[in-house]
Amino acid sequence: MTTTIDRTPVKPAPAPGMLSNNFSLAEFVESDTAMRRRIANVPNSAVMERLKNTAANMEKVREILGNVPVHVTSGYRSPALNKAVGGSPNSDHIDGDACDFRAPAFGPPILICHAIVKSGLRFDQLIEEGTWVHISFGPRMRQQVLTMRGGKYFNGLRPI
Template sequence: MTTKLTAHFALEELACTQHRELDNTPPAEVVGTLRTTAARMEEIRRLLGDRVITVSSGYRSPALNRAVGGSKTSAHLTGHAVDFNCYGFGPPREVCRTIVGSDIRFDQLIEEGQWVHVSFDPRMRRQVLTKRPGGGYELGLRS
């Protein structure tokens, strides 16, 4: 059974993991946040021409976050962040450029190389970062 959060995003999609040995069931308070996150992802989907968005990571339980080497303060822990691709639109850098050029509100947008990370943490700083090839992040998008 699929639990629809919005027209195009389901709870199971925003809480899936390849680490089957770990329970990644979001607590009730996080499900509400995921509903809001899914609604904001619908805005991004519309911006990208209503093309399919493929989610690779949404909510992460503390155990899953540790297993994947996530930050201890990751917005994935609270259900505010999504890692995704929109293959029908273009590469991650182009997706990021399009989001930055829009009026969509976000806290953090990171061009991770192979995917896009977006956070809707309530701070809504509109911080834009690019992952450096050797590790770490730099402010802004590389051209």
């Protein structure tokens, strides 16, 4: 009888406090507005699972960008925090499906968006917002690509 050894590499589980290998829960819930206004920004267990999915997808984004550091500027927003920052009432941030980020070592948001679109990564919404990128991985997975200029949204990616 011959025994086969499974040599498939095992990915280590994220460290405590981490949603994935490179993204922490702290960076996905941190908010100056929440601190200033004393708004609890604590995800429930259902949102935590969705945040883990978002972080796993952000690991893919990080790979697409050549493994440069990706800085999350806004992740989960409780309904009260979302309202305080003027977010859309049906924002994917509330469900833990979205994040806003920058990756200065890769380049400006427009180049980040072009790289993500070219990669074929599945997402719900990708928005180039001038100084940051919004990406969501909500259940609809529409592959919607938008540009925001002057507070208005336009289909596709537009030059600066």
